Amino acid sequence: MEKSASKYFTLEKKYRNHFLSKTNISETDSLFVYDYAKNKLASFAIKNLKAAAWINGYSSEEDWPYRRYDYMIGFEISKQNLNGFGDYYSNVIVYAGKENPFAKGPLKPIVWKKIARKEYPSKPMKAEDITALKNTIPGNTYSYTTESHQYFLQDYLDSHKIIYTRRLLIADSKTKEIIIDKVYTQSEGTSPAPLNGENGDESFDQYTGKLFKNKPEVVFGFQYESFGCPAISIIDKSNEDIYLQCDNRH
Incomplete structure (x- = not known):
């Protein structure tokens, strides 16, 4: 993989399955994203989300070729699907599972x-x-x-x-x-x-x-x-x- 393409890419099925297995997340689970400061909740079916790898903020082009440790791995969510959330998502908690655990109080x-x-x-x-x-x-x-x-x-x-x-x-x-x-x-x-x-x-x-x-x-x-x-x-x-x-x- 070339340097530019290796900064951010979608995981192939083999590596997606490995990621899900290691995090105990199932394709039948949902991802619940809750901003407790704004009292906003969004949910997504895991099967509909892309799993992606992204170079962490402490790595740079000088570190290429990148090691596995240099990546953050997670699910790709469009900003448009998080309307009403805080600008930097600093008050956001995420849970993956069958049911939404958040009470939507608000706090x-x-x-x-x-x-x-x-x-x-x-x-x-x-x-x-x-x-x-x-x-x-x-x-x-x-x-x-x-x-x-x-x-x-x-x-x-x-x-x-x-x-x-x-x-x-x-x-x-x-x-x-x-x-x-x-x-x-x-x-x-x-x-x-x-x-x-x-x-x-x-x-x-x-x-x-x-x-x-x-x-x-x-x-x-x-x-x-x-x-x-x-x-x-x-x-x-x-x-x-x-x-x-x-x-x-x-």
């Missing part, structure tokens, strides 16, 4: 309100979280309330007064019982995401609400991942995190 961006530190619930920290907060000092404290839950967020600053860690508590709005207790810490591969509105009125990272039909409400968007993939946290005592499958190569 809501969290609108944080600064509160006094004394309003933050008193709950003992886990030992590993105490270790993570060593040499930090408390910063701003925030809250957000919905009909079902109360959200509390505490910043912790390093010696340079930069946010190093955030602790999230989520309580049942009626019983006040703490359901979620999570700590998001700066590391080589992670960093705290800006709070909604910090980078402009339309800049949102934290969302909450009913995302999946057969699961409780969710919350996510507190941490950027440099190497891994982000997680969606289920708001119940299971403390389940659903990790997305992503291509986060560098």
